[in-house]
Amino acid sequence: MRMIDAGIFIPVGNRGWVVSSNAPEEEDASYPRVLTVVKKAEALGFDFALSPAIWRGYQGSSEYWMRSLESLTLSAALLQATSRIMVYGTVHMTVYPPATIAKMIGTLDQIGPGRVGLNLVTGANYLDLSHLGLWRDGLDHDERYDLADEWITVAKRLWSEGVVSHKGRHFALDEAVMGPKPSRLPPLANAGASGRGMKFAVDNCDIAFIATGEGQEYIAAAKSARTTAGAAGKSDLKIYGLFTLIPGDTDDDARARLAHFDAGVDQEAQAHIAQGYAMNPNAKDVSTISKGRGGHGTGSSVARWTMIGSYESLAGRIAKVVDEGDLDGIILVVPDYVTDLEAIAGRTLSRLVEYGITCRVGQA
Numbered sequence: 001m002r003m004i005d006a007g008i009f010i011p012v013g014n015r016g017w018v019v020s021s022n023a024p025e026e027e028d029a030s031y032p033r034v035l036t037v038v039k040k041a042e043a044l045g046f047d048f049a050l051s052p053a054i055w056r057g058y059q060g061s062s063e064y065w066m067r068s069l070e071s072l073t074l075s076a077a078l079l080q081a082t083s084r085i086m087v088y089g090t091v092h093m094t095v096y097p098p099a100t101i102a103k104m105i106g107t108l109d110q111i112g113p114g115r116v117g118l119n120l121v122t123g124a125n126y127l128d129l130s131h132l133g134l135w136r137d138g139l140d141h142d143e144r145y146d147l148a149d150e151w152i153t154v155a156k157r158l159w160s161e162g163v164v165s166h167k168g169r170h171f172a173l174d175e176a177v178m179g180p181k182p183s184r185l186p187p188l189a190n191a192g193a194s195g196r197g198m199k200f201a202v203d204n205c206d207i208a209f210i211a212t213g214e215g216q217e218y219i220a221a222a223k224s225a226r227t228t229a230g231a232a233g234k235s236d237l238k239i240y241g242l243f244t245l246i247p248g249d250t251d252d253d254a255r256a257r258l259a260h261f262d263a264g265v266d267q268e269a270q271a272h273i274a275q276g277y278a279m280n281p282n283a284k285d286v287s288t289i290s291k292g293r294g295g296h297g298t299g300s301s302v303a304r305w306t307m308i309g310s311y312e313s314l315a316g317r318i319a320k321v322v323d324e325g326d327l328d329g330i331i332l333v334v335p336d337y338v339t340d341l342e343a344i345a346g347r348t349l350s351r352l353v354e355y356g357i358t359c360r361v362g363q364a
């Protein structure tokens, strides 16, 4: 029996991951809604909730992501409001100096001891960051990960050492001191789709997230992440798949839901998201997975790896990807994070056991 971890990708931007005027109204990116979602996830038995770092909304009639909550301040409130679930915040290491985030983690660990984690990203969408003056000029794709290596080295030292001096290419610390220390090093995740991104995860993190789905290319990517980690002597790196689901009572209902979302697809927003990746000065390094995120050019309002089907049929299909991709965990995207998550817990994840997989969700 394979035991996996299960978490949710918190919808901190309005409309979540459905780029459509017909996306569920409920995902309005308000704090009361996000709080309800995360408390629900905890009650259902999910192991973790991860909020992304989003810095802009996009042009178009759906006003996609025009409102989004900041990840780390949100994490503070969520840790206070919960008691068991792990709460991961996301930071762009190109935006903040490591000392700033190290200090915040020390504080967050006081609020939810041992329950704060970090998703570390370098940023790939130019428009997401540039309008606020947050795009880091002068560093190419791999150099941003070089900065990331130095960033996390400094942060780890601040979390564990008494006095830290460091002189590197990007950061300098002079007999730096910091307290309180977190009760443990925060679990660290990264979602790099490139070879360099994966190397960062292998060298520095506990978890590598990869977008996944039923296509052979996703299974291959998951397996290759495992092989890369093993070859680098990091066989305990956990590989978690990001699953985007559109569930329904029947397969036809799920397809009808997608058709409804697609009828309101906001192609202007999708084009704007795609433009953001294309404007990255190192656009050639932007992964096809990133480019496929907004559904641009497909006529659909969801990412191209989305799995559509009845709650029951998704169980076997998720299990197959977990099994063939040799995944340690899953992180879920759904259209409606209250009604869908409840049904996914009771009708989908509870059935994984029939396929030789267990998780803590849906066991009650």
Ligand SMILES: Cc1cc2nc3c(=O)[nH]c(=O)nc-3n(C[C@H](O)[C@H](O)[C@H](O)COP(=O)(O)O)c2cc1C
Residues within 6 Å of the ligand: 009, 051, 052, 053, 054, 090, 119, 120, 121, 122, 123, 124, 125, 190, 191, 192, 193, 194, 195, 196, 197, 198, 209, 210, 211, 242, 285, 286, 287, 289, 290, 331
């Ligand atoms: C689960 C998951 C979460 C992610 N969260 C963010 C995020 O919050 N902010 C962001 O700018 N990019 C995010 N990304 C994108 C990745 O950090 C990364 O930039 C992308 O996969 C491209 O890989 P590369 O940097 O190795 O080229 C996420 C990706 C995944 C799969």
